[in-house]
Amino acid sequence: MAAILVKDVVKFYGSTPALRGLSFEVPEGERYALLGPNGAGKTTTLRLLAGLLKPDAGVVRVLGKDPVEDYEVKRYIGYLPEDATPYLALTVRENLEYIAALRGLDDPRDRVEKVMDLLGLRKYERYRVSALSRGNVQRLAIALAIIHEPKVLLLDEPLNYLDIPTQEEVVSVLSKMNATFLVSTHIMSVAGRLTDNIVMISNGRLIWQGTFEDLRKMAHEEEPIESVVARMMRSVGP
Numbered sequence: 001m002a003a004i005l006v007k008d009v010v011k012f013y014g015s016t017p018a019l020r021g022l023s024f025e026v027p028e029g030e031r032y033a034l035l036g037p038n039g040a041g042k043t044t045t046l047r048l049l050a051g052l053l054k055p056d057a058g059v060v061r062v063l064g065k066d067p068v069e070d071y072e073v074k075r076y077i078g079y080l081p082e083d084a085t086p087y088l089a090l091t092v093r094e095n096l097e098y099i100a101a102l103r104g105l106d107d108p109r110d111r112v113e114k115v116m117d118l119l120g121l122r123k124y125e126r127y128r129v130s131a132l133s134r135g136n137v138q139r140l141a142i143a144l145a146i147i148h149e150p151k152v153l154l155l156d157e158p159l160n161y162l163d164i165p166t167q168e169e170v171v172s173v174l175s176k177m178n179a180t181f182l183v184s185t186h187i188m189s190v191a192g193r194l195t196d197n198i199v200m201i202s203n204g205r206l207i208w209q210g211t212f213e214d215l216r217k218m219a220h221e222e223e224p225i226e227s228v229v230a231r232m233m234r235s236v237g238p
Contacts, residue, residue, distance in 0.1 A: 001064070003028040003152055003180035004049060009058035011044055011204075018044040020204040021058070026197075028063075031181035033191035033198050037233055041204040042184040043082060046154045049182065050079040062152055075103065078150030078179070082157045084141035086129050092116070092140055093125040096147060103148045115143045118173050120166070134161045142170060146177065155183045159190050188226050200229070202236045 004026035011019040019041045026032045034042050047053045048060045051067030051074055060066065065073035086095045096115065100108035116122045119139050129137060138161045146153065158174070159167050171193050174181075183194050191198065192212060200208040212225070219228045 001028050002026065002061075003030075003063055004032075004182055005059065005061040005064075006045065006049070007059040009045075009048065009055045009060060011041075011048065011053065012056050018204055019048075019055075022201065022204060022206055023058075024199045024206055024209060026180055026182055026199075028180055029178075030197060031195040032183070033195040034182055034184040034201065035186065035188075035191060035198055035229065036201040037186060039203075040201045042186075042201065043156055044204075045201070046079065046081075046156050046182070046184055049152075049154055050077060052079075075148070076151040078145040078148065078153045080141055080145040080153075080155045080158055082160065082184075084138070084144075086137065086140050086144060088130040089128060091126050091128050092121050092132070095129065095140060096121075096143060099144050100147055105148055111147050115147045119143045120169060135163055135166060138162055139166060139170070142173075146173075149177075149179075151179055153177065153179045153181050155181065155194075157185055157187075157190075158183060158194070159187075188229060192225075200232065202233050205236075207236050208232055 002025040007023050009019050009022045034045060036042050048055055049062055049067060054068050062073055063076055067073055096112045097108065100111050105111050116125060119142060121139060121143060124132060124136055142158060159170065162170060174194060181195060183191065185191050197211050198215060215225055215228055219225060
């Protein structure tokens, strides 16, 4: 079964098209990168899947449900927006406890303790978010996205602002999760560390879908994979 289904989706912001008939699927349990240049429609796609936007045309489904109309499916979705901002006036612990309560988790205290330890937040638990570095805010935002152990995880540039040791910690945590992943990024190294498959979009349209191995086979002699991606994106008209 497809955990994520996007079929013939069109989305406008005013008169400006963001998605122009986009279609792709992510099978349950698979990890896909959503690659594309700035303005390709990656963030819009994640917002549609998170139920924060409605498509102007087409079908969006998560675990077979409409994420806008079916509130129940939101229980199984974890969403990390780009430049996420937790509640600034609350502490790290208060943010986690509040989201755990909102989600109605059966074991909120245990979940809070577990995710703080997983992401190295214990020493900051009494800090207000407004006093944290941008990297630690990102670390907290990731914790908020995974505290309920979602079945589908939507991540928008998840390694932004993180130093190298913290990136390693986050990659380790995410790699052990039993979930379907869709990771939006324009950085190939991030995509390669977190996912196995690629959905490439440009100007709101699908331009290629396959595995990293498929992409490597398209390279000329000694051509880096980033150059292959850039070449494919340049070949697409407006």
